[in-house]
Amino acid sequence: MPARPGGRVWPPLPRPPGPPPAAKPAYKICAASKSEEKAWRDLIASHGGKLRHYYDYLSQTPQKPDGERVFPMKGKKMAGVWECEVGGGARLFYTVDEQQKSVLIREVRTAHD
Amino acid sequence: MGPAVIEKPRSALTHKDASKVFDIAAKEPVRITSRGDDPDEVLLSAESYDAWRRLLRSLYLLTRALAKGAERMPDLEGMHWTKLFDLEERQQMLGELVEAARASLERNDASLFNATWKGWEHSAEALDDPDLLKKLTTPTEPTAMIPLPRP
Numbered sequence: 001m002p003a004r005p006g007g008r009v010w011p012p013l014p015r016p017p018g019p020p021p022a023a024k025p026a027y028k029i030c031a032a033s034k035s036e037e038k039a040w041r042d043l044i045a046s047h048g049g050k051l052r053h054y055y056d057y058l059s060q061t062p063q064k065p066d067g068e069r070v071f072p073m074k075g076k077k078m079a080g081v082w083e084c085e086v087g088g089g090a091r092l093f094y095t096v097d098e099q100q101k102s103v104l105i106r107e108v109r110t111a112h113d
Numbered sequence: 114m115g116p117a118v119i120e121k122p123r124s125a126l127t128h129k130d131a132s133k134v135f136d137i138a139a140k141e142p143v144r145i146t147s148r149g150d151d152p153d154e155v156l157l158s159a160e161s162y163d164a165w166r167r168l169l170r171s172l173y174l175l176t177r178a179l180a181k182g183a184e185r186m187p188d189l190e191g192m193h194w195t196k197l198f199d200l201e202e203r204q205q206m207l208g209e210l211v212e213a214a215r216a217s218l219e220r221n222d223a224s225l226f227n228a229t230w231k232g233w234e235h236s237a238e239a240l241d242d243p244d245l246l247k248k249l250t251t252p253t254e255p256t257a258m259i260p261l262p263r264p
Contacts (some may be wrong), residue, residue: 030258032248037259044264052264067224068164073236073249074209074229075202081249083235093239093249100255106248 025059027096032106039108043090046110050087058084062096062103081106118155118221120144126156141221164223168214171230175210183207194237206233 031037043051057066062082065071073081073093084092089111095104123145125134134156137143142157178186178195183203187196195203213229216222239245 029261029263031261032253032257032259034259037261040261044262048264055261055263065228067222068228068231071228071232073239074206074232075198075236075240077240077246077250078236081236081239083232093245095249097255100258102255102258104253104258105261106253107245 023056023060025056026101027059027062028100028102029055029059030102030104032104036105036108039110040105043086043108043110047086047088047090051090054084054086054092058092058094058103062094118142118144120146122146123148161223164227167230168217168223168226171210171226172214175207175214179207179211194234194241197237197240198233209233 031040054070057070063072068085069087070082070084073079073083080095082094082096084094086092091107091109092105093107093109095106096102097104119137119141121134121137121143125131126145134143138156139158142155142161145154145156147153174189174191177189178192181189183200183206186192186203186207187194195206198206209229210226210233213226217224217226239249
């Protein structure tokens with residue numbers, strides 16, 4: 001803790017509440033269509049906090065499994081497709097373009113879909 | 114076989130810092146050791162307990178599938194969805210699941226197996242849904258991509 005010349009100690013201030021600043025993204029997050037863009041915006045309204053967490057995760061390490069939440073799909077036809085379970089039944093299906101450094105959200109599903 | 118499990122004496126649960134024990138248990142099982150003849154107990158989160166239950170159910174299905182072989186796997190109750198994969202894929206699935214079970218046991222992490230199982234099961238769901246399958250597998254032009262806002 002820093003001390004002034006007079007010996008008085010200044011306590012550090014707590015960080016204000018709110019989402020932490022995002023690290024510089026390594027991948028940009030994109031929608032594959034207008035309908036997925038709309039579904040994304042709807043998901044922000046219902047799952048904002050969790051979606052922010054996974055937005056940041058996918059923008060850094062989209063091809064790194066995360067427990068049962070982020071994992072690759074299987075089989076010949078699904079090669080390269082990943083799923084992210086946001087929570088509350090909401091799921092994202094995406095592919096990664098390494099050349100474009102982008103994550104393409106191909107399907108947004110909610111518990112009601 | 115198995116990883117080292119964090120151990121805490123039973124007194125840690127009544128200590129003023131007991132919340133730290135529960136913080137650890139939220140991430141991995143904690144063995145609560147007892148004195149004398151009392152049996153040790155294991156503290157783990159409900160989420161982790163549920164994950165191990167799912168793993169156990171899937172292992173039951175996997176054991177039956179291994180006994181019957183990849184060819185007859187789709188005939189088994191609870192495994193009909195595997196008919197959406199060809200024989201080569203089903204053989205690959207069995208191999209991956211056995212390996213994932215070993216990894217889960219070694220690292221004390223049920224999610225390794227459960228995520229592999231989900232990967233196959235959810236892929237079968239997608240293969241069974243023509244609209245979803247088309248969305249997931251149709252090539253997309255970079256110009257068609259729409260940047261999404263951070264929530």
